[in-house]
Amino acid sequence: MNHHNIPRTGYGTCTLVGAGPGDPELLTLKALKAIQRATVLFVDDLVSDEIVAFAQPDARIVLVGKRGGCQSTPQSFIEKLMLTAVQEGETVVRLKGGDPFIFGRGGEEVEHLREAGIEVAVINGITAGLAAVTSLGVPLTHRQHAHGVVFITGHAKPGDSGTDWRALAATAYSARLTLVIYMGVSGAGHIQDELLTGLPASTPVAVIQNASLATQRHIATTLGALAEQIKTSGIASPSVIVVGDVVSGLAQAAAHPEVRHSA
Structure with missing residues (x-):
């Protein structure tokens, strides 16, 4: 039976x-x-x-x-x-x-x-990817900046080749998508290099750690500086990485990035 x-x-x-x-x-x-x-x-x-x-x-x-x-x-x-x-x-x-x-x-x-x-x-x-950007006053979609959003993991299953970041970058650029990357801090260098094949180095990026908690903090930077800023800031897991023009307001500080504690 x-x-x-x-x-x-x-x-x-x-x-x-x-x-x-x-x-x-x-x-x-x-x-x-x-x-x-x-x-x-x-x-x-x-x-x-x-x-x-x-x-x-x-x-x-x-x-x-x-x-x-x-x-x-x-x-x-x-x-x-x-x-x-x-x-x-x-x-x-x-x-x-x-x-x-x-x-x-x-x-x-x-x-x-x-x-x-x-x-x-x-x-x-x-989900953390939504709470993180909302806590910064940033939308995931916006008629002028992003026609959609992709939630994606930066941590591949053992034995899995993982995400085709180059294909994703090309799609995000042509379709004007926001990328929300979970579990991507440890592999940020590889992710950055692959995304730069299809997205400009000036693409705004925010990294938010401990979304919604009293210990939340974030950095605003650009795709070209992402891995280096994660390293120097000490931002660690659990964090989400948000890539796209929707975070352009935050990235105005990218010339002098710093760790910011969110209210």
């Missing part, structure tokens, strides 16, 4: 919840209610303590941190923990930074649980 996609009676429930970029006030009401109902929460590394504090006092908190470049809990083990908890009748919340379906590997977790006959609910969260 094929048990795929057949809900099991007596099991608990599982909800993937987007915790947003960190500021607890950016949670949706639906996300808050799910956190408060949970009996078990599997929490990503980038979820702030203030958000975890919304859980009920007797809820079990399981930290399953995943951060680029650091040792992290294997994805297969996280999925096994989630499945076991649901089978034990728990009200499970998988609490993920940003949005579960934007570089959160939420799709993999949903597939794994559904294959075991468990339905999964998903609650969206504000």
Whole structure:
């Protein structure tokens, strides 16, 4: 008998919840209610303590941190923990930074649980790429500057050739797109070199670290100076890199770039 996609009676429930970029006030009401109902929460590394504090006092908190470049809990083990908890009748919340379906590997977790006959609910969260630019008063799209936006990872899966940055640069230039690059700080030099094949060195760039948190800071620079400014400023992960004319107002300071702490 094929048990795929057949809900099991007596099991608990599982909800993937987007915790947003960190500021607890950016949670949706639906996300808050799910956190408060949970009996078990599997929490990503980038979820702030203030958000975890919304859980009920007797809820079990399981930290399953995943951060680029650091040792992290294997994805297969996280999925096994989630499945076991649901089978034990728990009200499970998988609490993920940003949005579960934007570089959160939420799709993999949903597939794994559904294959075991468990339905999964998903609650969206504000992704860091949106929160970061909004905190600086910058739009991702603008009728005069950008006709669209591309969210893309700068961290390729092991064994994967990764993004064709040259093709992306040519498309971004011709279609007037904003590029929002997640997990790109460590590979900024390579990304810069490849993007410069299709975008001018004067293209405005902003790099925002710890979006929405009290520790948020950013630099405004240009594509030609990106890697050097990341190095000299000390900007580190977790950060997003925003490339495009929408950040031109910030890049007016590019002649004298500095790390700025956002209000």
